[in-house]
Structures are given as structure tokens and as C-alpha cells.
Amino acid sequence: MAAKVILILLFTALSFLLNPSESRLTLDYYQQSCPQFSKIIQDTITNKQITSPTTAGATLRLFLHDCLPNGCDGSVLISSNSFNKAERDNDINLSLPGDGFDVIVRAKTALELACPNTVSCADILAVATRDLVVMLGGPYYNVYLGRRDGRVSKSSLIDGHLPKPSMPMSQIIEIFSSKGFTVEEMVALSGAHTIGFSHCSEFTNNIYNFSNSSPYDPQYNPRFAQGLQKACADYRNNPTLSVFNDIMSPNKFDNVYFQNLPKGLGVLKSDQSLFNDPRTRPFVQQFAADQNKFFQAFSQAMQKLSLVGVQTGRRGEIRHRCDQIN
Numbered sequence: 001m002a003a004k005v006i007l008i009l010l011f012t013a014l015s016f017l018l019n020p021s022e023s024r025l026t027l028d029y030y031q032q033s034c035p036q037f038s039k040i041i042q043d044t045i046t047n048k049q050i051t052s053p054t055t056a057g058a059t060l061r062l063f064l065h066d067c068l069p070n071g072c073d074g075s076v077l078i079s080s081n082s083f084n085k086a087e088r089d090n091d092i093n094l095s096l097p098g099d100g101f102d103v104i105v106r107a108k109t110a111l112e113l114a115c116p117n118t119v120s121c122a123d124i125l126a127v128a129t130r131d132l133v134v135m136l137g138g139p140y141y142n143v144y145l146g147r148r149d150g151r152v153s154k155s156s157l158i159d160g161h162l163p164k165p166s167m168p169m170s171q172i173i174e175i176f177s178s179k180g181f182t183v184e185e186m187v188a189l190s191g192a193h194t195i196g197f198s199h200c201s202e203f204t205n206n207i208y209n210f211s212n213s214s215p216y217d218p219q220y221n222p223r224f225a226q227g228l229q230k231a232c233a234d235y236r237n238n239p240t241l242s243v244f245n246d247i248m249s250p251n252k253f254d255n256v257y258f259q260n261l262p263k264g265l266g267v268l269k270s271d272q273s274l275f276n277d278p279r280t281r282p283f284v285q286q287f288a289a290d291q292n293k294f295f296q297a298f299s300q301a302m303q304k305l306s307l308v309g310v311q312t313g314r315r316g317e318i319r320h321r322c323d324q325i326n
């Protein structure tokens with residue numbers, strides 16, 4: 001009997017040693033170590049969003065670009081140096097706005113003062129994103145905590161792991177399904193385009209000289225296409241020109257983005273394709289008809305996104321600065 005107990009103890013100890021990363025994420029991870037955690041993030045995002053209303057969109061996209069390629073480990077926040085071209089310098093990340101990075105740096109600075117060496121940049125990004133979604137009227141969802149920051153950030157590891165508007169829908173579906181997301185979850189997550197901007201360069205191919213028979217992609221509502229042409233007229237001289245992703249209620253997190261798509265009011269080709277592809281259209285229609293259904297699906301999918309490839313236990317580190325590995 002005693003031998004059996006010793007064997008079980010040995011086996012448990014061994015499996016712990018072999019699996020040091022098996023610690024679990026919890027909702028109250030910082031309750032003892034940093035009781036001000038939630039309040040500090042809440043105060044930081046509120047001040048930042050009030051002074052820079054582009055922060056919410058910027059942060060939500062930053063979060064997607066952190067999590068989808070190789071897990072929510074804050075690796076998108078790391079700056080390049082002479083030895084390493086980091087993720088944020090990959091072409092697809094060059095349009096990530098400074099406000100998203102800035103709000104995380106501000107929260108990290110405040111948290112380092114209150115509880116040094118305790119809170120990971122990856123957790124800050126996950127919670128700041130959720131709080132900003134809520135601030136704009138979107139749903140609250142639980143964010144489990146205890147992510148550790150990654151020690152690798154390579155631009156070359158991003159290629160092919162993030163969706164582009166020019167990709168066929170099959171490829172976009174494949175990118176999400178390779179990370180475990182269903183088509184419904186992918187459509188729900190795309191509802192993030194209910195806020196934020198797109199630069200003209202992301203869709204000029206679809207509004208100027210589109211084909212011999214039409215100057216713009218006929219998927220667009222004609223008046224909307226003409227409006228986009230006007231708004232982007234000077235885009236070559238002014239690459240910062242951009243338009244709202246949801247022209248009807250750009251600063252509100254709601255389901256109007258989905259209501260826009262059947263009317264040809266989606267900005268990016270990939271937005272419009274969500275309605276035109278038979279695999280995704282049913283979900284667009286359901287979310288357009290029922291905001292609660294969208295909010296439920298979005299919350300569940302965001303929780304799932306926030307758990308992609310997280311590092312815990314002895315893997316990763318608590319970065320001192322979000323833009324540098326320790």
C-alpha cells in the first residue's frame with residue numbers, strides 16, 4: 001500500500017516536472033499580487049480613449065494580431081533591434097496604430113509602479129481590449145489571466161497567419177480554422193469591424209479602374225462606392241487617408257456592421273465577401289437580425305481568441321518593458 005502511494009506521488013511529481021507550463025489561467029490571478037490590476041487598466045483605457053477615440057479599434061486589432069499568429073504572448077509589442085526584425089515590422093503590422101501600443105505602455109508603467117515585475121504585457125493587452133470593447137457599448141466577457149510574455153518575436157513567423165482583404169474567403173476561413181475557430185466564430189470576430197478605420201490603400205483596387213464594365217466593384221452600393229472614391233481621391237499623396245469600417249455607427253460597438261453588408265456598405269472586399277459567400281452569409285444574416293446573438297457569439301469567440309497559444313508556468317517571462325525581452 002505504502003509503495004503504491006509513493007509511486008503515485010513520484011508519478012505526480014514527475015509529470016509536474018515534465019510539464020512545468022501546466023499552470024492554469026484563472027480569473028482572479030492578480031487578486032493577491034496586484035489587487036489594483038483591474039482598476040489601473042480601467043483608468044488607463046478610459047483616459048486614453050477619451051483623449052484619443054481611435055484607441056479602441058487600434059487595440060482590438062492589435063490584440064488579434066498578437067493572438068492569431070502564435071498565441072497571446074504580447075510578442076506583437078516588441079520592437080525590432082539590429083539583430084531581429086520583430087513582428088510589428090512585418091508589412092501587415094505597419095498599419096497598426098500607435099494608440100494601441102501607447103495604451104498598453106501606459107497601463108504597464110502604472111502597473112509596474114503599483115506591483116513591480118508582476119503583470120504580463122499579454123494580460124494587459126487582453127484586458128485592455130475587453131474593457132475598450134465594453135466602453136464602446138460591446139459585451140463584457142471573462143478574461144482568464146496568468147499569460148506570460150513571449151520571448152520570441154519574428155516578422156518572418158507572421159506571414160500567412162493573418163487575414164488580408166485580398167484573400168479568397170477559403171483562405172481566410174482556413175487561417176481561422178487552423179487556430180481552432182469555426183466559420184461562425186470567424187464571422188462573429190469579424191464583427192470587430194463595427195469600430196475603427198481602414199486606410200484607403202486597403203481597398204483602392206476595388207474603387208478605381210476595377211474592370212472594363214465598372215469603375216468600382218459592383219458588390220458595393222453605387223453611392224457608397226462614389227463616396228469612397230471621393231474620400232480617397234488624394235490617397236497617393238496622403239497615405240494616411242482612411243474611412244470608418246462601419247459608416248453608420250463608427251464609434252459604437254453594435255451589430256450595424258452586419259446590417260451594412262447586405263446593403264453593399266462593407267468597406268473591405270473581405271467584409272463584402274462575408275455576405276456574398278454562402279458559407280458565411282447565414283451568420284451575417286443572423287447577427288444582423290439579432291444583436292444579442294452577435295454579442296454572445298463575439299464574447300465566446302473573444303474568450304477563445306484570448307486563450308490561443310498562451311504560455312503559463314515557467315514558460316515565457318514577465319517583461320519589464322512591453323517593447324523589449326528582458
Ligand code: HEM
Nearest residue numbers: 057058060061095163164165189190192196197198199270
Ligand atoms: C476576416 C478577416 C479580416 C481581414 C481581412 C481584416 C483586415 C483588416 C484591415 C485591412 C483593416 C484596416 C487596417 C488599416 O488600414 O489600418 C482592418 C481593421 C480592423 N480590424 Fe480587421 N480584418 C479581419 C478580421 C478582423 C478580426 C477577427 C478582428 C478582431 C477580432 C479585426 C479587428 C479590426 C479592427 C478593430 C480594425 C480597425 C483598426 C483601427 O481602427 O485602427 N479584424 N482589418
